[in-house]
Amino acid sequence: MATHAYLDKNRTKRISATEAKDANNIDKKYYCLDPCCNAILTLKANSSTAVPNPYFSALPSFPHAETCEIGKAEKEFYDQNFDPTLFIFRDIINEYMTNNFTKNKGRLSTISGIYYMCKTTATNEKYGDTEIWNILCDVRSNPRYLNGIFGPHLIECKYYSYDTNTQIINFQYPLNDSLKNQYKLKIHIPDKNLFLEIKKTVYNNNNHPIILVGNWTDKNFYSKTTITNRYQIYIPKKS
Numbered sequence: 027m028a029t030h031a032y033l034d035k036n037r038t039k040r041i042s043a044t045e046a047k048d049a050n051n052i053d054k055k056y057y058c059l060d061p062c063c064n065a066i067l068t069l070k071a072n073s074s075t076a077v078p079n080p081y082f083s084a085l086p087s088f089p090h091a092e093t094c095e096i097g098k099a100e101k102e103f104y105d106q107n108f109d110p111t112l113f114i115f116r117d118i119i120n121e122y123m124t125n126n127f128t129k130n131k132g133r134l135s136t137i138s139g140i141y142y143m144c145k146t147t148a149t150n151e152k153y154g155d156t157e158i159w160n161i162l163c164d165v166r167s168n169p170r171y172l173n174g175i176f177g178p179h180l181i182e183c184k185y186y187s188y189d190t191n192t193q194i195i196n197f198q199y200p201l202n203d204s205l206k207n208q209y210k211l212k213i214h215i216p217d218k219n220l221f222l223e224i225k226k227t228v229y230n231n232n233n234h235p236i237i238l239v240g241n242w243t244d245k246n247f248y249s250k251t252t253i254t255n256r257y258q259i260y261i262p263k264k265s
Contacts, residue, residue, distance in 0.1 A: 028082040028096055030148040031056035031067050040148050043080035047071040056082055059148065059166065062202070063094035095164075095182075095235065095262055096145045108134040113154025115161055119178035122239050125255040137260040141180060141237050168205045174244035175199065175209055181242075181249075183211055185232040193221040195228060199249075201235055210248035213238060217254075224259060231261050 031046075033039040035057060046054070046069045056067040066088035071080035084090050112133035121127045121135075134140060134153075143153060144162035149170075151158055159167035163175055164182040175181065183197040197211040215221035228236055237260040240251025253259070 028059070028067065028146045029079075030059060030146070030151065031082045032059065033057075037061065042148075042151075043069060043071070043082055046082075047080040058084070058090060058094065058096055059145075060091070060094045060096045061165065063091040063096065064088065065090040065094065095142075108132060108139075110134075110154045113156075115154060115156040116178050119239065119241055122258050123241055123252070123254065125257075137180065137237060137239055137257065138262075141182075141260060141262070144180070163199060165200050165202050165205065168200050168202075168207050171207045171209070174247065175211075175249040176242050176244035178241045179239075181211060181238045181240075182235050183238060184234075185228045185236060186210070188225050188229070190221075190225075193218065195221075195225060197228075197236065197238065211238065211242075212248055212250040213240070213253045214250065215253045220253070220256065224253065224256065227259070227261070234261060236261055 029043050030040055033041050033056065037057060041056070046056070052069055052071060054069070056069065058065040058067060065084040067082040067084055069080060070083050090096060109132040112130055118135050134143060141162065144158050144164070147153060147158050149157070149159040149167050153161065159170050160179070162180045162182065163171060181199055182201060183199040184201055186196040186198045188195045193215050195213050195215070197213070199209045199211055200207070215224060238251070239258040239260070240253070242249040242251045
């Protein structure tokens, strides 16, 4: 369920669903946050206990593009199931890096959930302790990454190549080749069996977005991280 949208076709003014409801803009048309999607949205706001918070939904006559992950996110993430105050992003990334996960009821911690939460939220908004652009590196947040990508991040990217000898798989960020800030990504997978498994998975999805989770180091226009478990890679559901 998208919690933010644009007020205008030129995508210059963002608005939250709560702000739209407070302004009583129930019948107004809104526009998808994805710059490559032409979906027209309407505000859904009522007193239902099943859906207590307002959100934006695409018109059937102007649906989300097939490549729009925000459209998929409307079906995959529902924020009422989680408590944002439990979300400490650096701690969650550390759990993935060390393959040592902590069960915390009410905390958003799965990569699919974090990814779709980011896709339904404006990049300058915060979830828990971290701004969205600093959680997910995607097409929308690309202008922020002028000097490379380093530190804890989810990165939305595409498969590029692999090297069996070094057990490194290469990716390209961002998905849109026309954007200014382009970077190569390298993931090193020390475990041979895990490398072979992940290599096969990403190779078979080489035309689809791939989400990588890591604590990234940056050098000479490429970013690198280590993969210790299969949960550090997520491939969104295909349309």
